[in-house]
Structures are given as structure tokens and as C-alpha cells.
Amino acid sequence: MAEGESASWRPRIVAFCCHYCAYTAADLAGAARLQYSPSVEIVRIPCTGKVDVIFLLKAFTSGADGVYVAGCLDGDCHFISGNIRAKARIAAAKNLLAEAGLEPERLEMFQLSAAEGDRFRLLADEMTARIAKMGPSPIAKRATGE
Amino acid sequence: MIVAERKPYEEIRAMLAPYKKVLVFGCGGCVTVCATGGQKEAEILAEELKLTDAKDGVSREYVVKTVERQCEREFLAEAASEIGAVDAVLSLACGAGVNLLAEAYPKPAVLPAMNTTFLGVNDSPGVWVERCKGCGDCILHTTGGICPVARCSKNILNGPCGGTHDGKCEVSDEIDCVWALIVKRLTETNALDGYRRIVPPKDWRRGGHGGPRKMTREELIK
Numbered sequence: 001m002a003e004g005e006s007a008s009w010r011p012r013i014v015a016f017c018c019h020y021c022a023y024t025a026a027d028l029a030g031a032a033r034l035q036y037s038p039s040v041e042i043v044r045i046p047c048t049g050k051v052d053v054i055f056l057l058k059a060f061t062s063g064a065d066g067v068y069v070a071g072c073l074d075g076d077c078h079f080i081s082g083n084i085r086a087k088a089r090i091a092a093a094k095n096l097l098a099e100a101g102l103e104p105e106r107l108e109m110f111q112l113s114a115a116e117g118d119r120f121r122l123l124a125d126e127m128t129a130r131i132a133k134m135g136p137s138p139i140a141k142r143a144t145g146e
Numbered sequence: 147m148i149v150a151e152r153k154p155y156e157e158i159r160a161m162l163a164p165y166k167k168v169l170v171f172g173c174g175g176c177v178t179v180c181a182t183g184g185q186k187e188a189e190i191l192a193e194e195l196k197l198t199d200a201k202d203g204v205s206r207e208y209v210v211k212t213v214e215r216q217c218e219r220e221f222l223a224e225a226a227s228e229i230g231a232v233d234a235v236l237s238l239a240c241g242a243g244v245n246l247l248a249e250a251y252p253k254p255a256v257l258p259a260m261n262t263t264f265l266g267v268n269d270s271p272g273v274w275v276e277r278c279k280g281c282g283d284c285i286l287h288t289t290g291g292i293c294p295v296a297r298c299s300k301n302i303l304n305g306p307c308g309g310t311h312d313g314k315c316e317v318s319d320e321i322d323c324v325w326a327l328i329v330k331r332l333t334e335t336n337a338l339d340g341y342r343r344i345v346p347p348k349d350w351r352r353g354g355h356g357g358p359r360k361m362t363r364e365e366l367i368k
Binding site: 052053054057058060061096097099100101102138139 | 155186189190193194195196197198200201202
């Protein structure tokens with residue numbers, strides 16, 4: 001159980017994972033039987049460049065406590081610059097979250113390669129620990145009446 | 147295009163306070179092109195508002211819709227049922243769209259989500275700059291196609307002024323001295339003769355100082 005988690009509450013984290021790196025790394029983590037946080041729910045995407053700000057905001061309005069986008073390392077994007085564009089969008093989305101009254105730290109962008117199954121595990125656990133420490137999103141909290 | 151920027155979030159929140167059902171209304175024209183008030187931006191704004199409402203325990207319903215252009219009655223009519231079903235319309239169009247909404251639909255409150263800023267062009271991805279002031283009496287043929295009315299900080303017609311330095315404006319080093327640009331272009335195109343002539347004061351009545359402007363095309367009036 002991560003720090004901040006309780007028997008009654010476990011964070012819900014949506015991870016938008018690029019098919020060419022993070023998703024494959026998650027697959028590798030699975031094949032290697034590496035245990036990673038069950039709080040992380042993966043959404044496979046063709047490229048982080050496909051991630052629109054609206055997807056991120058909708059994840060939060062739908063009750064996610066944390067959201068992260070995991071894309072390729074700089075220079076490795078299958079579509080040349082999707083990951084670079086995603087980084088700029090995530091920065092903009094963090095500003096929108098802050099405006100809306102949520103902690104921008106609930107949203108993050110990570111970069112890794114398809115070969116980094118162990119790093120995928122580490123990032124999933126790190127994000128879970130971060131969100132668990134912050135507690136439930138004020139929106140999810142209200143929706144569940146906590 | 148008409149360039150408009152979204153108003154500060156807190157200002158929008160304050161405007162919405164009395165209303166329970168709101169249409170977040172995008173415009174498919176200029177504000178879509180300058181990436182501030184189209185369908186995507188309307189959806190993002192509605193989602194952001196929903197987040198804050200959920201956090202603060204505010205109960206308010208949002209409908210999101212975008213029409214081709216809010217500055218034409220025919221296009222506004224496509225959203226008539228949505229407009230008729232809400233207490234307030236939060237328009238992401240320029241001021242022209244907001245005005246027409248208020249004229250065409252007397253019932254709901256009409257609220258501007260944007261500050262309409264200027265007539266401009268897309269300089270580079272993510273950057274829009276002012277290029278026209280709509281002065282109603284174009285002089286671009288005398289200035290090499292570069293507008294001193296819109297781009298000189300003093301709007302002067304006989305420039306440059308004493309504040310020009312190294313091709314920049316005294317207001318800010320980030321602003322090009324438009325008169326330096328004009329002289330450069332006129333020199334390059336062998337058209338400096340017109341520049342030597344003193345330009346008399348402009349008739350600003352055509353620039354909006356003679357009351358609201360109107361254009362008519364008799365042959366189009368039914």
C-alpha cells in the first residue's frame with residue numbers, strides 16, 4: 001500500500017501511454033512479471049501527440065485523482081515531434097487545472113523508451129505515491145460523498 | 147482575422163454566478179483560426195468550468211455548441227433551440243458575435259468569454275500580431291503595403307518620429323519601428339517619391355469617430 005493510501009481509498013490514475021514506448025514498456029513490465037501499482041489505468045494512444053487537453057480535463061471531471069501522459073524520449077517519436085507537442089500541451093493543461101482550482105501536480109508527463117519496463121513500473125509507483133500523498137481529487141471526493 | 151483572447155478565468159466565473167444552465171458557445175470563424183474561441187476551446191472552457199463547479203459544489207449545467215459564424219443571423223439560427231433552453235449564453239465569439247446574439251435573442255443573458263483585441267495575422271505558430279485598425283480610409287498604397295495607422299505606436303502618418311532607433315520603437319525594443327520598415331521597402335521598390343510628400347491629417351470620422359459605421363450594398367437589399 002503506497003504512502004497516503006488507506007484501506008477505504010486507493011487513488012485512480014489514468015495513464016495515457018504511447019503505443020511505441022510506454023505501452024510497450026508496460027507490456028515488457030508485464031512479461032517480466034514486475035508488479036506495478038494497480039491504481040494506474042492505462043489508455044493506449046497512437047502517439048502522445050494525439051493527447052488533447054480536453055482528454056486530460058475530462059479524465060479529471062470523470063473522477064480521476066491523477067493523470068499522466070507517457071511518451072517517447074526526445075528524438076524518438078515515431079511521428080517526429082508528437083512527444084514535444086505533448087509536453088507543451090501538458091504544461092498548458094497544468095495551467096488550466098490550476099485556474100480551475102486543482103493542484104497541477106496531479107497531472108504529469110513522463111518520457112521513456114519501449115525497453116524500459118522497469119522504469120515504467122517505477123513511474124507508475126512514483127505517481128501513485130505522489131497522488132496518494134495528495135489525497136483524493138476534490139472532485140472525486142465530492143462525487144463519492146467522502 | 148479578428149483576434150480575440152479569452153478573458154481571465156475568474157472574470158468568467160463571476161459572470162456565470164447567477165446562472166444555472168449555460169450554453170458555452172463557440173464560433174467557427176476568426177476565433178477558431180486564432181485558436182481561442184472555436185469548438186475545441188469551447189469544450190475545454192466548459193470542462194474547466196465543470197471542474198471548478200464540482201470542486202466548489204456548484205450545480206450548473208453546460209451545453210457546448212459551435213456555429214460556423216456568430217456574426218450572421220442564419221448561422222445563429224442553427225443554435226436557436228440551445229439558446230432558447232438556457233439562462234445564459236457564454237459566447238466565445240468576438241464582440242460582433244456577442245452583439246448579434248443579444249439583438250437576435252432577447253431572453254437569455256449574453257456574456258462575453260473573450261476580449262476582442264485586434265485585426266491581425268498569424269505571424270508564426272502560436273503568435274498573432276496586429277496589422278489593421280479598420281480606419282476606413284486605407285493608405286497602404288502610399289506606404290508600401292505596411293500600415294502606420296495599425297503598427298506605429300503613435301499612429302503617425304508622417305514618420306518616423308524622434309523615438310526611432312536601430313529600426314525599433316521607443317515604446318519597446320520588441321516593436322519594430324514601422325516607419326523604418328516603410329522607408330526600407332519604399333527604397334527597395336524605388337517608390338520614395340510619395341514618401342517625401344507631407345500627408346495631411348486623416349478624416350477619422352471614417353475610422354469610427356463619427357459614430358457607429360455602416361455599409362450598405364443597395365443591390366443586395368431586398
